[in-house]
Amino acid sequence: MRYGYYPGCSLGSTARPYGISTKAIVGPLGIELEEVDDWNCCGATEYIALNKTAAYALIGRNLALAASQDNLEQLITPCNACYLNLKKTDYYMGKYPKLAELTNEALAAGGLSYKAGSLTIRHLIDIVVNDVGYDAIAEKVVRPLKGLRLAPYYGCLIARPEMGEERLDDFEHPTYMDKLLATLGADVVDFPLKTQCCGGHMTQINSEAGYILIRNLLHNANENNADAIVTLCPMCQLNLDAYQSHVNRHFKTNYNIPVLYFTQMIGLAFGIEPKELGIGQEFVSAAGMVKKIGTEPEVPEPAKPRRKKDDKSLPMPGKRVEG
Amino acid sequence: MTEINTNQAFLEEVISATPGGESLLTCLQCGTCGGSCPSGPDMDHTPREIFAMIDAGIKDEVLRSNTPWYCVSCYYCMVRCPKEIPITDIMYTLKRMSVRAKLFDNSDAPDFSKTFITFVENFGRSFEVGMAALYHATHKPLKKFDMGPFALKMLIKNRLALLPERIEGIDQLRAILKKAKSLEGV
């Protein structure tokens, strides 16, 4: 399958491991990623804070370039913020005619234009779990991640807001990455803060406030005995990983939880060497976690007790809503 | 004492500057937004309060508040709001308005955004090293004593680009952005 690829600025710097591991696994997964020629920054959450039409036009240039590049129909990005920006611009241009008009007027100054709906914008994990599929991935696992307890952290921008009828999964408790990690053989821990915001650039604005948000996530993962947090956004990875020592200093805690990308986990399960997946570039070392692969999990799951005659417990509600 | 004018114009300005903003008129003041916000405890007014203030027309106080700048764009409020008010987008509108009116008290957040934007507009891509250096050097540099070791570690881990990357179509991008800026109100 051939997809347009928008890596985003951080894959060339702070999120290099993400880019490296993505490239390592697309071959085995049978995915063809064609980078959009001469793409520009999506503006993250910064550009739109100071500009309106220009912010949509900034993103629009990428959409226009991708749409006219070699009949690409799908545009994939690995970064949550880029995903939100690209998808939201496309969605708003379809929903608000005035916005589309102004954006296209601006794009015309660069000889470009974009019609809303020309591209389907999807996150990298979406094509991995839905287009490749869990079964196909399971087949390629040579080194099951047995022994690892992983906390799946989705971050906020992949789950929200609602853009059109098609939704990737639940706003609050998506499960596709949980399923993916389970497919890779790992134990997936209960991580209720899986879509809680990491704070984004809050560490730069008000470090105290930023650290609180990061600490909440680390604390919850720790409480659930996670060996690592698996993420799919460069910003989340940076905050949880690079600022972990800041958080420890500030709150006098001693969290030591490596934070890796889902692509790195897939790579490990596929038997690829950690170095080739950018493992080793994280601040909080994942070496210990890597060694745990293939061992018995430290915290055994309690056996489900059979309902005893004097068991007074009340039944849990059955799931009555699909999906 | 803040003067509470019936400044209906401010409410209308916010609504027209935000796509889907008309639903702001139906705000129940239920507090779901303020309850969901991860930075809520650190804002001087909760998002709900801001909407009450916009409705009352106290423009100055709204634009002086740190609330829009503390919004982390997590969109919790927007998907949970029972009236489907585009709250996060309104926060962006307020950010833009406060910069134009130069009314924010603490300029850290707007400055951060401005610095980021400078690099995007010059190179077409963001450049973390340059941005961090420029921003931190001009904002309480003495308090940022741990930035040095931090940057060094990033370098050692090979997670920093030392040179900015410039896109080929930078002139095209600049033309587009220039035109776009001439078009907008807020």
Next chain:
Amino acid sequence: MTEKVGVYICHCGSNIAGIIDVEGLAEWAGENLEGVTVSRDYRFMCSSLGQELIEEDIKNEGLTRVVVGACSPHLHEKTFRRVCANAGLNPYLFQMASLREQISWVTTDKDKADEKARALIAGAVRRVQLQEELEPSEVPVNPNTLVVGGGIAGIQASLELADAGHHVYLVEREPSIGGHMAQFDKTFPTLDCAACILTPKMSDVGTHDNITLLSYSEVEEVSGFVGNFDVRIRKKASYIKEEDCTGCGICIEKCPKTVVDDVFEAGLGYRKAVYRPFPQAVPKFPVIDYETCIYFEKGTCKACEKFCPTGAIDFEQQDSYLDLNVGNIILTTGCDVFNADQIPQYGYGRLANVFTSLEFERMCNAAGPTEGKIVLRDGVTEPQSVAIIHCVGSRDKNYNAYCSNVCCMAALKFGHLVMEKTDAKVTSFYIDMRTPHKGYEEFYERLQEEGMKFVRGRAAEVTNAARTPNEDGKLIVQAEDTLLGKQRRIPVDMVILMGALEPQVDARDVALQFGISCSMNGWFTERHPKLDPVATMTDGVFIAGTCQGPKDIPDTVSQGAAAAARVLGMITRGTVLIEPIVATINEDKCSGCRICNNLCPYSAIEFLEDKDVSYINAALCKGCGTCVAACPSQAISGAHFSNEQIFSEIGGLLYDVVGGNGAKAPAPESELVLA
């Protein structure tokens, strides 16, 4: 034409007179329109004095036709027709022109308004002279009534009718009547025990001579018309012979299959495959649930049959059908509760100690799964703090935009029950406190005095992700306390979600089956929201209780009684008048093409095989005119809407073009032929 037409132009205060020159119009009509012998204007035609004016003129001036230019016929056509009838003139020799809704309320240009007014009056005057005397037909009303749904609304309606001496067929889908009220513990604001006030009525229904209780049954088919409905009821196979069953309950005791009771126990308790929903069930007969019975699944067991002392178990039993004839139908099918799964941030289904309101009712109920003890999901631990969240799925565009009416009061009730039965602290998270009826606001104050805490802020989320040691092991409700303007995290042991009331999932199908309409949500539509809440647009079919909209028990009982009163009125009269404005098929012209058969929205046209022509049932026909227009042979005519009448009205509307009626322009050579 030697008719004498009286024209009356109403001012309607300034509603019409503010835009239209009413005096001028009346004058113009008298001078220019052929046939008009009396032409007046008056401030309020619908007033007693206005009506008397018309009556006097009919008697003294010998009027043979009457035209009133006023509001919409929807409002006062009936009034003026009655005036004519009182004065001895056939009511169908009256025509109304809607000067208000069609002109003065929608036009700002006075000249254009006057022009249009003249056209409408001219049209009405021409038309009315071609109208014919019509007499409504009478059909007898069968004194039996069908009540669908055995909740408190249905029970009330049935008892009212039965006590008045008429027969009622009460159909209930579940094995027992009682509805949602039977599930409750106490009711607000009096804290009456629900079962204590309900079971006497249930018992009355069960033993009443005039009520045939068809439990565990559903309505299969409905046909007919007001006064004369044919209904087919399907009695579901319960595999128990009621004539032999003594209700001893040994079968239930011996049944080895236990399943979660999703219906009566709201998923919080268990029942057997053969079961009675609750001990005070009416009727007392248990039923065997086909889906969960071991015999039907595997062919083994049959423990109930072995132990039944009277041999009442019959696994070969089939569904049986009953055909009934009734005069009126009352729908009291009730409502359902919102599925809180849909709001993931409240954790229902994921976090054990989050309960719905219905689950909590069952918990408090002394006959419920915990024998009335308030405990956590483990069935043992008493909570020390409880949070009650209002507006779950209500007042929310993401789910239901409306307010569910009863939840604020129920939340207060729950708070009271928790504090009465445990030492727990209770906090309510609300947007507004809605306590409108008698004793409700006082109940709110009582709960404040009892120590219940109230946080004005819609709960944003319920989570078990503790941040600090005092949150460990708790459920944390995060909300903005809007009165303080601060975000708060309140750790509790148990959370109760006050879910919205929703229409039953099959409400649309039921509405279709009975020929009534329902709103976008699924609530049955009443004839008029203020002035006629229990009738529907379909004559003979009434609605009562929560199927019409969310409401509390007092209102439900009132509506049940109101519907019964309407039906009693019909039965007492003995006959019902069918409007004569119906279509008739001229058999000689009918070619038997049957195009009209499927077009009729009221299924009023049938095909007579032996004569090879179609036939319209006048009682079902509403006079909509669809068949009249569709018939390729022009074999169908609509009474009171004949071609001649319609064309003459059009001619009147075009008075200044066609001529012959108040023409300002010279009359053309010949009348325009419009055929």
